[in-house]
Amino acid sequence: MSQTCVEVRSEWSIVAARQAGRTIAKEVGFGSVDQARITTAISELARNIYLYAKVGEICIEKVVEANKVGVKVSASDNGPGIKDLRRVMEDGYTTSGGLGAGLPGVKRLMDEFLIDSKEGEGTKIHAVKWLR
Amino acid sequence: MNLEINHIEKEGKEYLFLQGEIDVYTSEKLKQTLLPLTAQKGNEVIVNFSDVNYIDSTGLGIFIGALKSTHNHESSMKLTGMAERVRRLFNITGLDEIIDIEDSEREEAK
Amino acid sequence: MEKTDVSLQEMYKSILEGYLHTGSEHALYEAQQFSRQLIKENMTPEEMVNLHVVVARELIPDLPSEVLEANDFLLEVMVGYGLAYREHQSLRDRQQQLESELAVAAQMQQELLPKRIPKSPVLDIGIKTVAADVVSGDYYHFIEDGNDHIGIAVADIIGKGVPAALSMSMIKYAIDSLPEQRLQPSALLENLNRVVEQNISSNMFITMIYGSYDLKEHKFQYSGAGHEPGFYYNHSSRQFVDLNTKGLVLGVMKKAVFKEYEQKLSPGDLIILLSDGVTECRAESGFIERSELTEIIRKYEHLSAQEIVENVYSELEQFQNFQLQDDFTLMILRREV
Numbered sequence: 383m384s385q386t387c388v389e390v391r392s393e394w395s396i397v398a399a400r401q402a403g404r405t406i407a408k409e410v411g412f413g414s415v416d417q418a419r420i421t422t423a424i425s426e427l428a429r430n431i432y433l434y435a436k437v438g439e440i441c442i443e444k445v446v447e448a449n450k451v452g453v454k455v456s457a458s459d460n461g462p463g464i465k466d467l468r469r470v471m472e473d474g475y476t477t478s479g480g481l482g483a484g485l486p487g488v489k490r491l492m493d494e495f496l497i498d499s500k501e502g503e504g505t506k507i508h509a510v511k512w513l514r
Numbered sequence: 515m516n517l518e519i520n521h522i523e524k525e526g527k528e529y530l531f532l533q534g535e536i537d538v539y540t541s542e543k544l545k546q547t548l549l550p551l552t553a554q555k556g557n558e559v560i561v562n563f564s565d566v567n568y569i570d571s572t573g574l575g576i577f578i579g580a581l582k583s584t585h586n587h588e589s590s591m592k593l594t595g596m597a598e599r600v601r602r603l604f605n606i607t608g609l610d611e612i613i614d615i616e617d618s619e620r621e622e623a624k
Numbered sequence: 625m626e627k628t629d630v631s632l633q634e635m636y637k638s639i640l641e642g643y644l645h646t647g648s649e650h651a652l653y654e655a656q657q658f659s660r661q662l663i664k665e666n667m668t669p670e671e672m673v674n675l676h677v678v679v680a681r682e683l684i685p686d687l688p689s690e691v692l693e694a695n696d697f698l699l700e701v702m703v704g705y706g707l708a709y710r711e712h713q714s715l716r717d718r719q720q721q722l723e724s725e726l727a728v729a730a731q732m733q734q735e736l737l738p739k740r741i742p743k744s745p746v747l748d749i750g751i752k753t754v755a756a757d758v759v760s761g762d763y764y765h766f767i768e769d770g771n772d773h774i775g776i777a778v779a780d781i782i783g784k785g786v787p788a789a790l791s792m793s794m795i796k797y798a799i800d801s802l803p804e805q806r807l808q809p810s811a812l813l814e815n816l817n818r819v820v821e822q823n824i825s826s827n828m829f830i831t832m833i834y835g836s837y838d839l840k841e842h843k844f845q846y847s848g849a850g851h852e853p854g855f856y857y858n859h860s861s862r863q864f865v866d867l868n869t870k871g872l873v874l875g876v877m878k879k880a881v882f883k884e885y886e887q888k889l890s891p892g893d894l895i896i897l898l899s900d901g902v903t904e905c906r907a908e909s910g911f912i913e914r915s916e917l918t919e920i921i922r923k924y925e926h927l928s929a930q931e932i933v934e935n936v937y938s939e940l941e942q943f944q945n946f947q948l949q950d951d952f953t954l955m956i957l958r959r960e961v
Binding site for chain 3: 545570571572574575576578579581582583606607608609611612
Binding site for chain 3: 422
């Protein structure tokens with residue numbers, strides 16, 4: 383299965399990750415609203431890496447299950463990790479400013495959301511959007 | 515309503531210069547700065563009140579917490595330069611009997 | 625949801641089509657009604673924009689490609705906007721939930737206060753307590769021991785809101801469980817201090833004044849734990865005297881001692897107890913001075929104790945422009961005969 387990965391270490395790479403995501407979302411057959419949602423989610427994940435871990439990776443791939451097809455976005459870094467996951471996933475919690483930013487937003491935009499983070503080791507996030 | 519905190523280390527003593535109001539909204543910030551200082555064994559913490567024009571009961575609570583922390587960690591804390599309105603609250607609450615308050619306006623870390 | 629609700633889509637299509645044909649106000653009115661429907665159906669801003677784009681394409685087949693691209697551009701913007709919108713909604717729901725919990729806490733707190741003011745032909749009592757927020761940090765209590773004494777407590781719990789309400793129930797039950805010491809204010813505060821010290825977090829405390837009024841001898845015996853001083857008002861000389869007390873706030877040191885004081889009253893004399901919300905009340909022009917407060921009380925001296933406290937409150941309420949900054953409690957006792 384083909385996978386496109388973008389290394390995130392600058393604001394420019396956020397744009398590259400978005401572009402990669404949009405291309406794959408289009409190929410899979412998502413309409414324009416969902417394309418916009420998937421790229422916005424990628425943007426948020428990449429921005430989190432850029433702001434808190436400084437360096438990390440975003441990978442985007444097409445996923446196929448029994449009777450559905452979708453796009454999976456994986457973000458991983460070896461940054462400081464998240465101490466209190468529950469708080470970070472709460473609406474209204476933000477360190478980067480602004481309503482609607484951050485992980486709760488990503489979770490809303492996508493259909494599946496998995497996060498694994500260890501303090502001092504880093505964070506891994508998987509998010510999937512299924513084509514309806 | 516704001517509180518500015520300046521932390522200066524001089525001759526082995528920890529000076530905190532406070533400016534503004536110590537109330538419900540600002541006291542968490544004061545706590546974050548003050549408590550770690552009192553939690554270090556042997557630390558001498560001197561808090562300067564010259565530019566504090568208001569303290570409420572939540573603010574007093576922070577100093578009670580800090581005092582307890584000095585007892586637990588063998589450190590010390592002294593409050594200096596209080597205006598009369600602020601001093602009055604320490605007096606009414608009886609806290610001036612258990613907290614070291616220096617009334618003269620001497621500023622040692624200028 | 626890429627495929628928007630078909631019925632909504634049909635509805636929107638017919639409204640927009642009508643508008644394109646007639647340009648009438650009636651169609652715009654229908655559009656307004658439609659927006660209510662959107663909110664009811666929890667439709668997000670980006671879904672609405674998408675709905676519009678899809679319908680507009682059907683109705684106007686020869687849209688220039690720049691317009692179509694501009695629509696896609698708008699869609700991108702609306703995704704971020706929609707996220708903020710939904711977060712806002714979710715925060716609003718949570719706020720409503722917290723508010724209703726708080727209202728329940730406030731209701732329970734009311735239950736902790738005395739149901740009635742003790743009645744006596746020789747002592748007139750007035751009390752006014754108002755919370756700055758939903759839940760108050762002020763507390764008062766009467767104890768009638770049927771032995772010609774009335775015990776009176778006014779307490780102020782640090783901070784406001786829920787932590788204060790939790791501490792309040794602790795004080796009430798602690799006082800209720802100390803029957804023998806009722807008539808000795810210093811002993812009562814010492815016992816209470818032990819309970820509070822063990823049960824309160826390290827940067828919290830409670831201030832309290834406790835007094836016992838002797839209905840036969842007309843003496844007021846009192847002790848204070850770091851509480852805002854009350855006043856004694858001498859009716860014949862029209863002078864106020866501060867009821868200063870020496871004593872540490874409750875909850876700070878295990879073994880605190882409290883000095884006991886006594887004030888004799890002649891007919892018409894007043895004892896005034898208050899929380900610091902009365903003297904800490906602030907307006908643009910600054911804090912109210914204790915001397916201004918006594919001036920107001922003197923002005924209403926000819927009224928009943930309850931009328932005096934009501935009048936003082938409404939004056940201070942105006943002084944603060946009806947925005948109470950701190951909980952307010954004022955109690956007045958007057959020897960009648």
